[in-house]
Amino acid sequence: MSPRAGNAGPRTLAFVESPVQLLNVLEWAHTRAPGAELTLVVLSPVDPMTRGQLRRMSELARKEGHEVRWEEARGGATAPFRTVGGLTGALRHADRIVMGDPFSRYVQLLLTITRARDLVVVDDGTATMEFVTQLAHGERLVRWHRKGSRSGPRDLLFGPVSASARRRLTPARGRRVEVFSAMPIEDTPDGVAVTANDFAWTRARFGPPRITKGADMVGTSLVETGVVDGDRYLDAVRGLARTHGAARYFAHRRESTEKLHRLAVETGLEIVRPDLPLELIARRGPIGRTVLSFPSTVVHTLPLALAGTEVRVAVCDIDPAWLTQHASPRARGFLSGVTDSARGAHRLSAVASPG
Structure with a gap:
């Protein structure tokens, strides 16, 4: 779905890669930003089951009045370049970025482009607990079940962006960071606002x-x-x-x-x-x-x-x-x-x- 013609860019731009992330964006919007102009960008995976659930969740999001933009972000070797290039304008005009997976190399790269001063992380399952702990300790953002990093051709585009993403996700003057979560969040980083997700929308x-x-x-x-x-x-x-x-x-x-x-x-x-x-x-x-x-x-x-x-x-x-x-x-x-x-x-x- 194309962005609205003539719009300088959505106030809130949300990035999701899984059905649970999309659900939690809907929960966040219902609880924290009712009536806000929200463009939901689906960075579609290749797994058929995940794609099917994302399609169903996208329909629910549209019924809530949100714009949904479906990106074939992994559809071939050139897909990441097309996706990032096509999102650059929206990223630079967005006031607020909502993301479901701060560990995603895609999301980490997109964070280096945006000028948004309001960043929100919604649940991507139990990984949210690990993300908050790593952020509090200044650690590299790595999923808990992985032993080490993987490298491949996509690193030419994604590169070593984890450290930059961690800096962007650290509160600073003029930049607000919120974690919207149903998980028990402990060891919260200084300045990070934590809001409880009680599944009110569901x-x-x-x-x-x-x-x-x-x-x-x-x-x-x-x-x-x-x-x-x-x-x-x-x-x-x-x-x-x-x-x-x-x-x-x-x-x-x-x-x-x-x-x-x-x-x-x-x-x-x-x-x-x-x-x-x-x-x-x-x-x-x-x-x-x-x-x-x-x-x-x-x-x-x-x-x-x-x-x-x-x-x-x-x-x-x-x-x-x-x-x-x-x-x-x-x-x-x-x-x-x-x-x-x-x-x-x-x-x-x-x-x-x-x-």
């Missing part, structure tokens, strides 16, 4: 859901990211499903088809590929009376989205023995921190790891 637009007997399970991409061993993960899912009578498994959009087929065959679970973020799926219903999850974003967000219902969200610890040799040294502490903080914030029930 609760206002959807539900309350019909609640079914039994349990539903939430999938995770910890196997795909190389953190958890695939066989150990399958054993854990099988044990949880048997113990708690789970019938459905809501797949993460990044879970592989091969792994999901194996889960279906060996556990008997019905595999569900959601067409929207799980917070919206659960709020629309039907949803099980108990929702089982491993440490992930949903152990923080689902209790908020389902506030006022009788749904119980239960989290299962990741046994250190499940971690692969490729898991980063921070993985164990980060995953346990996600579980512990959610349990304290939402009084989640602990589920013993299957033996």
Whole structure:
């Protein structure tokens, strides 16, 4: 979708690369900037499942009155150059930038172009917790599950922009930084404003859901990211499903088809590929009376989205023995921190790891 003709540039320019990021931009706009002129730029990934959810979320954004600009940001070797070139004017005229992933090399590059004095980071899942910690300690912005940096041809364009992005995301005179999050934010950097995301938009637009007997399970991409061993993960899912009578498994959009087929065959679970973020799926219903999850974003967000219902969200610890040799040294502490903080914030029930 093209920018409005004759417009000098949107007051607020938001960049998203995942359905959850787009959802949280809608939550931010509803809570923090109702009625604001918002242009939402989708830096589209190549994964079909993610693209499908982004298309559905884009329609919801348009219904809210927001302009959506879809960029094929990864459609070939020249796509990054076309995307950045096409966004330069809007970036320079924007008063406020909202971003869903400060770790994204795309977003970090775009931050070096903008003159906006108002920067907002909305949730991209549990990575937001790591981002705030790294910013507070002046560390390089690196995702928690990665051991090191990767390099390739795109570095000719993206280059070493992490340090520059970190400076732009550090509050200074004439520059305001806000984190809009459902995560438990600790160790907040000086000058960074933290606003709680309580999923008011989701609760206002959807539900309350019909609640079914039994349990539903939430999938995770910890196997795909190389953190958890695939066989150990399958054993854990099988044990949880048997113990708690789970019938459905809501797949993460990044879970592989091969792994999901194996889960279906060996556990008997019905595999569900959601067409929207799980917070919206659960709020629309039907949803099980108990929702089982491993440490992930949903152990923080689902209790908020389902506030006022009788749904119980239960989290299962990741046994250190499940971690692969490729898991980063921070993985164990980060995953346990996600579980512990959610349990304290939402009084989640602990589920013993299957033996």
